Amino acid sequence: MIHTRxxxxxxxxxxxxxxxxxxxxxxxxxxxxxxxxxxxxxNAFLGIAAVGMTFVILxxxxxxxxxxxxxxxxxxxxxxxxxxxxxxxxxxxxxxVISTLFGSLMGAMIRYLGIPPFVVTLAGMFxxxxxxxxxxTESVPISHEMIxxxxxxxxxxxxxxxLTALAILMLLVFIVGAFVAARTRFGANVxxxxxxxxxxxxxxxxxxxxxxxxxxxxxxxSGLAGIAYTLYTSSGYSLATVGVELDAIAAVVIGGTLLTGxxxxxxxxxxxILIQGLIQTYIVFxxxxxxxxxxxxxxxxxxxxxxxxxxxxxxxxxxxxxxRLKEI
Amino acid sequence: xxxxxSLLEARxxxxxxxxxxxxxxxxxxxxxxxxxALLGENGAGKSTLIKILTGVYSRDHGTMHLDGAEVTPSSxxxxxxxxxGTVYQEVxxxxxxxxxxxxxxxxxxxxxxxxxxxxxxxxxxxxxERYGLDIDVDALLSSYSVAVRxxxxxxxxVDLSGKVLVLDEPTAxxxxxxxxxxxxxxxxxxxxxxxxxxxxxxxxxxxxxxDRVTVLRNGRLVGTRxxxxxxxxxxxxxxxxxxxxxxxxxxxxxxxxxxxxxEAPIRFSGYGxxxxxxxxxxDIRPGEVVGVAGLLGSGRxxxxxxxxxxxxxxxxxxxxxxxxxxxxxxxxxxxxGFGFCPEERKTDGIIGDFxxxxxxxxxxxxxxxxxxPISSREKxxxxxxxxxxxxxxxxxxxxxxKFLSGGNQQKAxxxxxxxxxxxxxxxxxxxxxIDIGAHAEILKMIEKLCADGMSLVVISSxxxxxxxxxxxxxxxxxxxxxxxxxxxxxxxDNIMQAIAAPARxxxx
Ligand SMILES: Nc1ncnc2c1ncn2[C@@H]1O[C@H](COP(=O)(O)OP(=O)(O)OP(=O)(O)O)[C@@H](O)[C@H]1O
Ligand SMILES: [Mg+2]
Numbered sequence: 115m116i117h118t119r120x121x122x123x124x125x126x127x128x129x130x131x132x133x134x135x136x137x138x139x140x141x142x143x144x145x146x147x148x149x150x151x152x153x154x155x156x157n158a159f160l161g162i163a164a165v166g167m168t169f170v171i172l173x174x175x176x177x178x179x180x181x182x183x184x185x186x187x188x189x190x191x192x193x194x195x196x197x198x199x200x201x202x203x204x205x206x207x208x209x210x211v212i213s214t215l216f217g218s219l220m221g222a223m224i225r226y227l228g229i230p231p232f233v234v235t236l237a238g239m240f241x242x243x244x245x246x247x248x249x250x251t252e253s254v255p256i257s258h259e260m261i262x263x264x265x266x267x268x269x270x271x272x273x274x275x276x277l278t279a280l281a282i283l284m285l286l287v288f289i290v291g292a293f294v295a296a297r298t299r300f301g302a303n304v305x306x307x308x309x310x311x312x313x314x315x316x317x318x319x320x321x322x323x324x325x326x327x328x329x330x331x332x333x334x335x336s337g338l339a340g341i342a343y344t345l346y347t348s349s350g351y352s353l354a355t356v357g358v359e360l361d362a363i364a365a366v367v368i369g370g371t372l373l374t375g376x377x378x379x380x381x382x383x384x385x386x387i388l389i390q391g392l393i394q395t396y397i398v399f400x401x402x403x404x405x406x407x408x409x410x411x412x413x414x415x416x417x418x419x420x421x422x423x424x425x426x427x428x429x430x431x432x433x434x435x436x437x438r439l440k441e442i
Numbered sequence: 443x444x445x446x447x448s449l450l451e452a453r454x455x456x457x458x459x460x461x462x463x464x465x466x467x468x469x470x471x472x473x474x475x476x477x478x479a480l481l482g483e484n485g486a487g488k489s490t491l492i493k494i495l496t497g498v499y500s501r502d503h504g505t506m507h508l509d510g511a512e513v514t515p516s517s518x519x520x521x522x523x524x525x526x527g528t529v530y531q532e533v534x535x536x537x538x539x540x541x542x543x544x545x546x547x548x549x550x551x552x553x554x555x556x557x558x559x560x561x562x563x564x565x566x567x568x569x570x571e572r573y574g575l576d577i578d579v580d581a582l583l584s585s586y587s588v589a590v591r592x593x594x595x596x597x598x599x600v601d602l603s604g605k606v607l608v609l610d611e612p613t614a615x616x617x618x619x620x621x622x623x624x625x626x627x628x629x630x631x632x633x634x635x636x637x638x639x640x641x642x643x644x645x646x647x648x649x650x651x652x653d654r655v656t657v658l659r660n661g662r663l664v665g666t667r668x669x670x671x672x673x674x675x676x677x678x679x680x681x682x683x684x685x686x687x688x689x690x691x692x693x694x695x696x697x698x699x700x701x702x703x704x705e706a707p708i709r710f711s712g713y714g715x716x717x718x719x720x721x722x723x724x725d726i727r728p729g730e731v732v733g734v735a736g737l738l739g740s741g742r743x744x745x746x747x748x749x750x751x752x753x754x755x756x757x758x759x760x761x762x763x764x765x766x767x768x769x770x771x772x773x774x775x776x777x778x779g780f781g782f783c784p785e786e787r788k789t790d791g792i793i794g795d796f797x798x799x800x801x802x803x804x805x806x807x808x809x810x811x812x813x814x815p816i817s818s819r820e821k822x823x824x825x826x827x828x829x830x831x832x833x834x835x836x837x838x839x840x841x842x843x844k845f846l847s848g849g850n851q852q853k854a855x856x857x858x859x860x861x862x863x864x865x866x867x868x869x870x871x872x873x874x875x876i877d878i879g880a881h882a883e884i885l886k887m888i889e890k891l892c893a894d895g896m897s898l899v900v901i902s903s904x905x906x907x908x909x910x911x912x913x914x915x916x917x918x919x920x921x922x923x924x925x926x927x928x929x930x931x932x933x934x935d936n937i938m939q940a941i942a943a944p945a946r947x948x949x950x
Contacts, residue, residue, distance in 0.1 A: 305543075
């Protein structure tokens, strides 16, 4: 039996499979591993960031700073490596420390000053974007043999597809993320806080450190997404990735995670990313459609999913009420 | 330490909320291997004391020793590490998690650093077996009844408590059998040397299980006594600071007049729903109190759901004043002048951020439509009168609901429905969690309302309560209305026998 808890995820999966089948019917080429490989590579940075967002939303919060942190990271890395000649690994490490600290700080403000996550991370969004501008307003190209090596690296899969380093990184992040959510105490605490912060506290969940940890994780993954983005575009640009946090939220919600927190799966977010990638790919294949159709379809899907979630909640509440009666 | 047997010793505990004293220099000693009842009226400070001892609130004054060492737990997690497990009055665990996840939250068994779900499932099953619960531990907690959830919370706390177990009104939603099962576990833990603090408003249970009692009144310590040497009446006057006025069955005389009213204005005939309650007939006359008795699961709550339109009947008719009505929804029921105060009001009915007055006025407002807001003067006078008649404390209509003690919140919810002046009010367990003094007040008030012509259906597990107020008692078993007791037949013994009857025939 399917757990009502996993119903949104199963629905999403079903929609993805049907949509993909329809696309393949129209463009048989979309079945190829080449297309799938590209889809994964193109959405790697978004996927990585969306994993962080999943944890945040599961806990009942929101992180609006993601797009800005990605931009900051890419500019920072590009300037460090491109202009100052620092070794990429050093730059990566430095920027991950910065973004993680930044996230922890936001988490601490949310927890200890009692300011809503929306407000704190909105401020964080402006702050990170401003910091990116401060470093450079130009697009900074980046070139280093190690970066070239990473960019050139891929596994060839049957059918001519390429599993690039970026795609591998994203898949790893999803796998680790799914384990952390489902199989660690930290993950369990995230779900608990998302269910009810007050109850979680009375059950002895360390709400403070968990909250800080959640936003630190989101910061870290935004930094990692920023690195992926830098590798993907071979440059850093402070005006880039505006609104990526919203794409990430969309992927999380389409993936079946409740915006109110406490219910959802990391794997669902992966499907959410795939659905977004599928729409983009379809538009490319079609050739006549404006790329803005991606946004329109995502908008429609979001509506559908939020209505669907409401419906599921309504339905399962009813069933629960009935079930409760039966068993009393 | 003076007493070598003392396990938890609190001295001079003081706490004020926003300048209002909730606890004033309270001493409390829990011994090893004892069950210690903590009693007092609603708002006396029992839950506050518990929360200070278990790290939820910080204390303003006083010291605390556990096993002779001074401790100051600053969070629940810290208290748990010290070996103090607690079920709080308001905690309902986490509905979005499974039963097993709830039981082991924060202390999941791990293998290679990862949560071992299989082991967690196994241990959860074993844990719940001790309470006679054989349920799917992988199902969401929200799919179970309040009673099961309460048992899960207790099982969790017991399992957590190496030294001290604290239960704040743990039996409020349990039936007699489950209470017995819980007490058996408590007695065993006592044998093992645990110290157990239990808060309850059921004095029978206190005498059944506890060794000593500490009574609080208005945030002050009244005293700590051995129960064996404390007569019940003395205990009650310790709690209330006065004698309890006895509830007598004054309505005897009134009964005749009710019976003589020829036609009942509210009538249900052949009313029922398949799989929920077998068709039943029920006539309700003005001023009549109809009690509904039966074990948990006998169909009591289902009957209420049908009467109030939460569930739709699939057979039979309902008539009010000779007009057939369709109870398709609670709105329809409200429009016919019905009111319903559900069992789960503890979690469902309360809007914590609203003031007491707003909470009381809610149903009245809903009834007259949101387009016509109640004036604040009206609201204030409404609140005022109910705060007085139900003795809601503190008597401050503007205080936010969440700052009231559990029992006082319940009184406010009761007030909400009484305020609508319904012609038929359905109460599911109206006095659980309400202290013995207020209990009497509420029963008196119900009698007065009935004298004014309101009809009442009261579902209750407390037979004394039913016999005190009901003119007629319907007994349910296996989702059927199996017996009806009238007038002099309404005694606790008769009800009990009626409930047990089918079980006996089964055994035979
Ligand atoms: N968080 C809070 N903020 C403000 N006042 C509070 C708070 N918690 C409790 N109080 C007040 O402290 C007093 C004691 O409340 P407490 O909950 O300890 O009562 P109680 O003895 O547990 O009552 P009950 O039997 O109704 O549960 C009450 O007057 C209550 O209004
Ligand atoms: Mg209390």
